[in-house]
Structures are given as C-alpha cells and as structure tokens.
Amino acid sequence: MNLFRQFIFIVLIVSVIACSEDTVDNYGTGVITGKVVLEGDNSPLENVKVSTSPSSTTVFSDENGDFILNEIVEGDYSVQAQKTGYITGVEGATLKAGQTINVIFELQTETANNKQPSAPELLFPEDEATNQELEIQFAWNSVDKEGDELTYKLELKNSVNSDVITIEDIKDTLYTISELNYGYKYFWQVSASDSINGPVLSKVQTFKTKPLPAYGYVFVREIDGNNVIFSIDEEGNENQLTSSALNSFRPKLNARGNKVAFYRTVSGMTQLFTMDLDGSNLKQLTKSIPANSINNEEIGFCWADRDAAIIYPNFENLFKININGGDSQLIYTAQSGRYIMDAAQSLDRSKIAVLETNISGYEGSVYVVDASGALLTTVISGVKGAVGGVDISIDGNKVLYTHDISEFENENQRMLNSKVFLYDIALGTATNISDNKPNGTNDTDPSFSANEAAILLVNAPNNNTNATTATTVEIEEDNTPGGREALVENSKMPSQ
Structure with a gap:
C-alpha cells in the first residue's frame, strides 16, 4: 500500500511539473513589421493604429508609415490598420517562432467607394x-x-x-x-x-x-439722368442697346446698317464706341484724343471712308479714326476762335460738310470742304440765331442743317423757332423742310433716311422740356417737304 501511494505521489508530481511548463514562455515569438500607405499614390500614412486579432500589441505608424509589432507569439493572426477617415485595412499573417514577416497596407479613404453622380x-x-x-x-x-x-x-x-x-x-x-x-x-x-x-x-x-430684327432706326431716351440708346424695328418694337447706368448718345448707323457708332462718357471724357445692332461686340475707338467741343452732348460725328473710319471733332480740329481704333489722323482745322460741332462725309469721300460756331455756340457756319480740307462751298454763314445739323447726301450734292430763324440768342443757347433746311449745292438754294412743324417747337438733329426719301429729325417744345419726339418728314423730288409723321415720343438723336 505504501508503495502504491508513493507511485501515485510521483505521478502527481510529474503531472504538476509538466503542467507548470506549459506556459507562454514555452511558445516561440516573432516580429510583424509593415508599412501603411494611401492607395493610389502610395504616400505614407502616419498615426495609423495597427493591432492584431487575437489581441497582442497595439502600435501606431510613424511619419514614414512604418510600424513594428515585437514579441508576437507564433500563430495565425488578422492584422488590422485603422485611422479615422479611411476604410480599415485587414491582412492575414501566419507567424512562426523567430520569424519576421512584413505586411503592407494600402488604405482607401472612406469615400473611395462613393459613386459619381449621373451625367447631367x-x-x-x-x-x-x-x-x-x-x-x-x-x-x-x-x-x-x-x-x-x-x-x-x-x-x-x-x-x-x-x-x-x-x-x-x-x-x-x-x-x-x-x-x-x-x-x-x-x-x-x-x-x-x-x-x-x-x-x-x-x-x-x-x-x-432668333435672327436679328429688321431695325427701322436707332434713337436715344433719357433714363435716370443718362442717355440710353434704343433700336426700334419695323413693327415698332423697341430694344434697349446700352445700359441705363452709362451715358451713351448720338448713335449713328453705318451705311450697311450692321453697326452703330456712338459717344459714351468715360471718366468725364467723351469717347467714340461701336457695337453691333443688338448691343454686342462693344469696342472703344478713341482714347488719347477724345471728342470735345463747347457742348459735348451736341457734338456730332459721321461714318467715313465707306464705313471704314469715323470723323469726329476735338475743339477746332477734325479727326479721322479707323474703326479698328488706333491713332487719330488730323484732317481739318478751323480758323482761330472757331469750334467744330459736327461733320458729315459724302459716300465717294470727296466732300465733307462741317459745322462751326464761336465759343458761345453762335455765329454758326456750314462749309463743304474737300478731302484735303480746302473750301468748296459756303452753305450758311454770318447769321444770327443758332445753326445746327449737319448731314450730307450720298452724292454730296445736298446738305442738311438747322437754323433758328427767330435769331434769338442768349447764354443758355435757347432756341425759339429752329427749322430744318435742305441746301442744294448745284442750285445754291435752301429749302425750308419745317414749314408744317407745330408752332412753339424746334426741329433739330436732322439726318437723311437710309434711302434719302425722308429726313429724320427731333421736334421739341421751345421751352427746353424733355418732351422730344423723333419725327420723319418725306422729301419730294423738288426738295419740298411732304408728309410729316411722329415716330416715337420721349426720344431724340434718331439715325437710320
């Protein structure tokens, strides 16, 4: 019995010793190293949490994306890489004693699986x-x-x-x-x-x-203290071409009717511009030599050289500028003490009608000069009362101008009875086109219609109100006035 007990005691001791040796220390360990990068460009990701399952050590990747897990017990593991804003990466690893294995994580952003919207x-x-x-x-x-x-x-x-x-x-x-x-x-x-x-x-x-409407003419209307350019088609529909926030005036259609030239006030200067009939393709022509005279709202200009240039005044000088802009060319100079207010060139370029006044706007004269500036004809000169206008016919044989026949003159340049006259150069005669205008009104700003069968003008009360009306007067073959028709109220400076 004692021998049996001793045997059992020995067996128990051996079993206890065997069990006490079955610990972690009895398993081998290895090392897991690795790198965490962004999928696509492989840029390193820092501060990524790297851990294992079953659980072991937890570490964070450094600035190069590298990490190391030391003394990991041999076995099968799932290694995880986690960082806010990225999809968690998982890689399997089988580690043996004394082994170092390397694991690479290519993490995607959380939005990596986000789908594009549909094509609009x-x-x-x-x-x-x-x-x-x-x-x-x-x-x-x-x-x-x-x-x-x-x-x-x-x-x-x-x-x-x-x-x-x-x-x-x-x-x-x-x-x-x-x-x-x-x-x-x-x-x-x-x-x-x-x-x-x-x-x-x-x-x-x-x-x-939609196609460009067939415009009848262009005109100006005052809005909030600024002159604004409008067009009107053959059905009477109006179209605003310039902004009411800018002062744009004296529009003139070219002979082909596809461009409008006009003045605009820019930084206190009166500059020439062109635009298409719908107000697009705006271009400033003048810069260093602007238009200028004793009353800038009254100064005119004309298309010249078959629509390739524009002639405009600058005090006593008359300049021509190409419609592509550039330097202005001096073509005529008035005598000392005279100021040019308007000009018009015949289609063949042989004649230019020029309107001059003194510094007060009186003692008006209209001359016809040739391309070199030499005097050809004196249309009107040496009269009292304001003289205005001018326009010249396509063939250069007729000149339009206005004259206040009341001969009234004052510092405000008020007119009492301004009428339009048609001067025939060959006959040397002037015909009154305003015989049938209403009493107490003035006719101003005359220009030939596109077919020269009528004259466009502005009629307004002589008390300087803004009740201006664009008007047309038909011209008979003998230069006498025919029918007179008001076109549109609250309008001025018409051109066709």
Whole structure:
C-alpha cells in the first residue's frame, strides 16, 4: 500500500511539473513589421493604429508609415490598420517562432467607394432648338445615389467667335443667362460634381437664337439722368442697346446698317464706341484724343471712308479714326476762335460738310470742304440765331442743317423757332423742310433716311422740356417737304 501511494505521489508530481511548463514562455515569438500607405499614390500614412486579432500589441505608424509589432507569439493572426477617415485595412499573417514577416497596407479613404453622380441630362433648350430668346433659363437634371450635394458648371460657346461663358458653383439645376446675341448658334454643356469624385460631363447640345430684327432706326431716351440708346424695328418694337447706368448718345448707323457708332462718357471724357445692332461686340475707338467741343452732348460725328473710319471733332480740329481704333489722323482745322460741332462725309469721300460756331455756340457756319480740307462751298454763314445739323447726301450734292430763324440768342443757347433746311449745292438754294412743324417747337438733329426719301429729325417744345419726339418728314423730288409723321415720343438723336 505504501508503495502504491508513493507511485501515485510521483505521478502527481510529474503531472504538476509538466503542467507548470506549459506556459507562454514555452511558445516561440516573432516580429510583424509593415508599412501603411494611401492607395493610389502610395504616400505614407502616419498615426495609423495597427493591432492584431487575437489581441497582442497595439502600435501606431510613424511619419514614414512604418510600424513594428515585437514579441508576437507564433500563430495565425488578422492584422488590422485603422485611422479615422479611411476604410480599415485587414491582412492575414501566419507567424512562426523567430520569424519576421512584413505586411503592407494600402488604405482607401472612406469615400473611395462613393459613386459619381449621373451625367447631367440637358432639358432646356432642347438640342438643335431654333429661334430662342436672348434670355434663356437653362435646365438640366442629375442624380446622386448616395444623396451627396451636387454643384454644377455651365459652359456656353458659340460658332461666331472664341467667347466662352462659364458659370461655376451652381447649386440648382436652373440657371438664367441674358444678353445673348441675335442669330448665334450656341453650344452648351453642364458638368456635375459631388466634391468627392471628379466632375461628370453631360453631352454637348446646340441651340440658335432668333435672327436679328429688321431695325427701322436707332434713337436715344433719357433714363435716370443718362442717355440710353434704343433700336426700334419695323413693327415698332423697341430694344434697349446700352445700359441705363452709362451715358451713351448720338448713335449713328453705318451705311450697311450692321453697326452703330456712338459717344459714351468715360471718366468725364467723351469717347467714340461701336457695337453691333443688338448691343454686342462693344469696342472703344478713341482714347488719347477724345471728342470735345463747347457742348459735348451736341457734338456730332459721321461714318467715313465707306464705313471704314469715323470723323469726329476735338475743339477746332477734325479727326479721322479707323474703326479698328488706333491713332487719330488730323484732317481739318478751323480758323482761330472757331469750334467744330459736327461733320458729315459724302459716300465717294470727296466732300465733307462741317459745322462751326464761336465759343458761345453762335455765329454758326456750314462749309463743304474737300478731302484735303480746302473750301468748296459756303452753305450758311454770318447769321444770327443758332445753326445746327449737319448731314450730307450720298452724292454730296445736298446738305442738311438747322437754323433758328427767330435769331434769338442768349447764354443758355435757347432756341425759339429752329427749322430744318435742305441746301442744294448745284442750285445754291435752301429749302425750308419745317414749314408744317407745330408752332412753339424746334426741329433739330436732322439726318437723311437710309434711302434719302425722308429726313429724320427731333421736334421739341421751345421751352427746353424733355418732351422730344423723333419725327420723319418725306422729301419730294423738288426738295419740298411732304408728309410729316411722329415716330416715337420721349426720344431724340434718331439715325437710320
């Protein structure tokens, strides 16, 4: 019995010794090293939490994205890399005693699986639409399945020039663009962005604006203290060409009727501009030598050299400037103490009608000179009362001007009975075109109509009110006035 007990005691001791040796120290360890980078460009990611499952040591990657897990017990592990803003990376690892294994993590951002929005569908204007207005509310649609907030970019090009209209950061699927050009073919495209993925482009669609109306004439109307240029078509529809925030005046259509030249006040100076009939393609011609005289709102100018140039006054000098701009060329100088107020050139360039006054605006004279500035004809000179105008016929044989036959003169240059006269150079006679004007009014600013069968002028009460009316008077073959018709009220400076 004692022997049996001793045997059992020995077995128990051996078992205890065997169990006490089955500890962690009896398993081998290894090392897990690695690197954490951003997927795509492989830039290192710092402060990424690296841990294992089953749990062991937890460390953080350094500035180079490197990490090391020391004394990891041999076995099978799932190694995890975690950082806010990134999708957790998981890599399997089987570690043996004394082994060092390397694990590479390529983490994606949390938005890496975010889907792009759908390509915008262009709704209006429809593809290849025609006769569109000059103000269009563009409409489109795009869907983002994740519900991300979308922003849009609208881009508009045309087939006429290299101008591009780009509107960015649009939050809605509607956007209105105004002041488009008549008769242009436009190409438009919209891109959508969820601020996560790259922008998605719509297809390109086209549309065409309505054609340029057949304008009857242009005129000026005063709005909020500024002169504003309008056009009017043959049906009487008005179209504002210049901004009411700018002072633009004395519009003149060229012979082909496709350009308007006009004056605009810029930094206190009166400068020449041109534009298309819809107000587009604005171009400033004069800069260093602006238009100037004793009353800048009354000074005129004319198209010259078959619409290739413009002639305009600067005090006693008359200049010509190419419509592409550049240096002005001096072509005529008045005598000392005389100031040029207006000029007009015949179509063949052989004659220029010139209006001159003294510094008070009186002692007016109208001369016809040749291209070199030599005097050809004196139309009117040495009279009392204001003389104004002028215009010259296409063939250079007739001259328009105005004269206040009341001969009244004062410091405010008020006129009491200004009439339009048509001077025939060959006959040396002047015909009164204003015989049938209303009493107590003045006729001013005369110009030939496009076909020279009528005269455009301005009629206004002689008490200097703003009740000005653009008016037309027909001209008979014998130069006598025919029918007289008021065109549009509250208008001045008409040109056809």
